[in-house]
Amino acid sequence: MESSSDIVSTLVNENSKENFLSASDILIKFANNILNNPDEPKYRKIRIGNPAVQSKLLNSVGAMECLFLMGFEEAEDGEHLTLPNGKSLHPVRSIRDGLMQELAKLQTPQRHEQIQPGVRHNLSQNPSEGQRLSQLMASEIEFSGRIRDGMRRVLQYENPTIQEKARQTIPLESLQVEADKNLKSAQAKGESKQDIRDFLLLALLKWFKYTFFKWVDTLPCNRCGGATQHNGSVQPSSDDLRWGASRVEAHICRICQVNTRFPRYTNPEKLLDTRKGRCGEWADCFTLCCRALGFEARFIMDWTDHVWTEVYSNSRSRWLHCDPCENICDKPLLYESGWGKKLTYAIAVSKDEVQDVTWRYSAKHQELLSRRRLCREPWLRQTIHSIWKKQISTLPQQRQKELWIRLLCELTEFICIKTDDENLPGRSTGSLAWRQARGELGNSASTGTTPNSNNSNNNGFVFTPSARERESEIIHVRYNSADNKYLRKSSGDEELLGWDSCVYEQKNIFWKEEPDWKMVYLARCEGSNSAEITWKFDLTGTDLRIGKMELKAQTSVFENGNISWRICASDNCFMQSDASLQDSMTFDLKGSKTLTLTAVLRGGKGANAWQHTQLFRQSSGDKDCYPFDIKLMLN
Structure with a gap:
């Protein structure tokens, strides 16, 4: 049988430089996967019909021989090569190292051009520096491989059938x-x-x-719907692999101790169905x-x-x-x-x-x-x-x-x-602990508060009467947390997506979903001490004024959390408690031209204080209830 050095020499000498580089790239990737994950079965199996194998290995003299010399054997199905468990990994390492040495030789002229003469002299005198450069070149091969993986990944977006879906x-x-x-x-x-x-x-x-x-931080338990926590990984199924999920997380239930699987799909067609991640x-x-x-x-x-x-x-x-x-x-x-x-x-x-x-x-x-x-x-x-x-x-x-x-x-x-x-702002997605661990809270990490978690492009929205509203002399707006949208009934049931799409000003507010309790609401950003959110109505430039306002703003508070409402009609401002607005309440605004309505959220206890003041809390399945409802009668 040929030695590893002989077969590597064949690969170098019997192929064009381009074919050698392509073949060595995938062979080194296969080898590294095995050496870095010796107990992972998926890295010991290669599909012969794999496009990379077809284009890079089958067309290069000596490439398939490298795989066989590593220890790969043809599987019974005739469609795969497998590296049996128990086989020595020494041939895998030997082939990998031989290929990296040949790559280093090919790139030596380029390297010399980039290294100053004094440093080039030191390389010959300092073997450790040469070893460092060899490691760097191995890193470059891996870097190049990741780029090419990304280029293959984006081709999925070009499938006409998936685009139509x-x-x-x-x-x-x-x-x-x-x-x-x-x-x-x-x-x-x-x-x-x-x-x-x-x-x-x-x-x-x-x-x-x-x-x-x-x-998704963690998924609710498949059995009881309870909260879960990370519990390592599990083996992907054939269906997982079909949709690009080579990694499957296990989320263990805190109540019934059952694992819920979370396949990390990379196939965009599958993600159109799962809609999470x-x-x-x-x-x-x-x-x-x-x-x-x-x-x-x-x-x-x-x-x-x-x-x-x-x-x-x-x-x-x-x-x-x-x-x-x-x-x-x-x-x-x-x-x-x-x-x-x-x-x-x-x-x-x-x-x-x-x-x-x-x-x-x-x-x-x-x-x-x-x-x-x-x-x-x-x-x-x-x-x-x-x-x-x-x-x-x-x-x-x-x-x-x-x-x-x-x-x-x-x-x-x-x-x-x-x-x-x-x-x-700092990062808003993911749990507070997860973002803190990643160091992605930005300035909030030192101040103890979480910045505005949403794009400020939507701030500054002002309700001005449409032609239909001027004619009917009514502005009627509702918000549903479950759908996370506003319904402007007085303007032909116009829908506006996103809690902040109709907001004039806000600080430290975000939309929160509790999958385990199946509840949704607006809350203070995690770690913040207070928050405010304001809606504004302006009739300036019309011959109308605001006569009366009917307002319902259902809220939930826990521990010593407190929500108050600041209502400013023109220059006249007053405060209203959240308890008084659980049911619709009428206010006489005495012919004002402008109105701002501001919710102020404070208080709460402990690490979850931010969660003790909740605006418009409702079931995530309740699409017909509007916990925020404001109607202005104009004259």
Whole structure:
């Protein structure tokens, strides 16, 4: 039998450099998976029909022989190769090390060009430095593999059948109505830089966050519906693997001790059905929805454990940062400035291209650069640009030209360092303990309060009477926590999604769902001492005034929590207790032109004090009850 060095030499000498690099990339990946996870059965089984095996190994002389020399055998089904348990892993390590040595030889000229002469002399005198560089090059191979995995991942979004399924799921007509309304409002204010597609994107983002997708810390118990906690991982089933869930979490019930399985799906088609997960699932499904509506979208892989989406805006001629978990658009400094993340690499991948976009997300380029230690910067630039050129080479000339222009504009954007002068929030998704452990509370970590957990783009909303409301002389607005939407009955039953879509001002408020109790409500952000939320009505510019107000605002308080209401009609303000508003109450506002209604939340005991003041608490299945109901009689 040939030795490992002989078969590696065959792979090097009998193939083109490109074929060798492709084959060695996947062989090293297979080997590392086995060596790092020797007891994991899934890494000991390779499907011969796997596209990577077909394109990278079968077409390269000596590649399949490398697998057989590692110890892989043909399975009885004829469709897989398997590495039996009990086989020595020494041949696996030997093949892996031999391939890495040959890769190092191929890259030696490039490395020498990048190393100063004095340092190059030290390499020959200092074997430990050579070992460090060898480790760095192994890291670069792994880095390159992750980029290529991401490029394969985004191809799922291009499946026409899956895109059609997404379009059938998205309430496009209502989103277009909302986008058109917001565009006209922006144009009336002289904000004309955005077009209807930008506003459609914002409507899609809000719908996805507040109506469609759900965040998962732990799942409720499948048996009794009780609260669960993390209990490690379990083996994925064949159906899990079919939908890309190679990792399955176990959530154990605190009451009946039964494990509930949480497969971490990476298939966007499956996510259209499950509609839940963490940032990976959110970004996968949201990017698919963007592509289904014809947006150019990129999946962003962050090396500090987060993912999100970028969408290209034709009106602005640039890429917009979109985080569906947070309902935040075009706030790229959110992670560094708001969450307090120490960014390293953020790589964008799409069906057409790949790009290092880290610089968009930082105002501290030198500090960021000092943390980038997984690969050499010249290597990363060359690798990404080489992949980028190969990707676009198959596109029509006009499209290639368009992407070249975009690239130049994007690189120019990266050179201009952003000003870090925004007061951006810390992370809102996930439990407080989880966010604290990740260090993503931002400034709240030192102040003990949680910043505003939602995009401030929706603040500043003012109710002004529509033509129908002026004619009927009534403004009637309701809010349902279960659907998380407002119903403006006096304006043709107009629906507005999201608790903050009609809010004038708010501080430390968020929408809370309790899966175990099946309840929803508005609450103070976790860790905050107080919170406020304000709705505003303005009749200025009309010949109408507010005569009377009927108000119902159902709330729940626990321990020593306290909710009070501040009502300001023109310049006259007074306070009202929450108890008096559990049922509808009428107020004489004496012909005021403006009205602001503010809920003030304070008090509570212990670590859960934030949860002891709840606005509009109701069952998550109650779609017909409106715990917040305000009606203004005009004259």
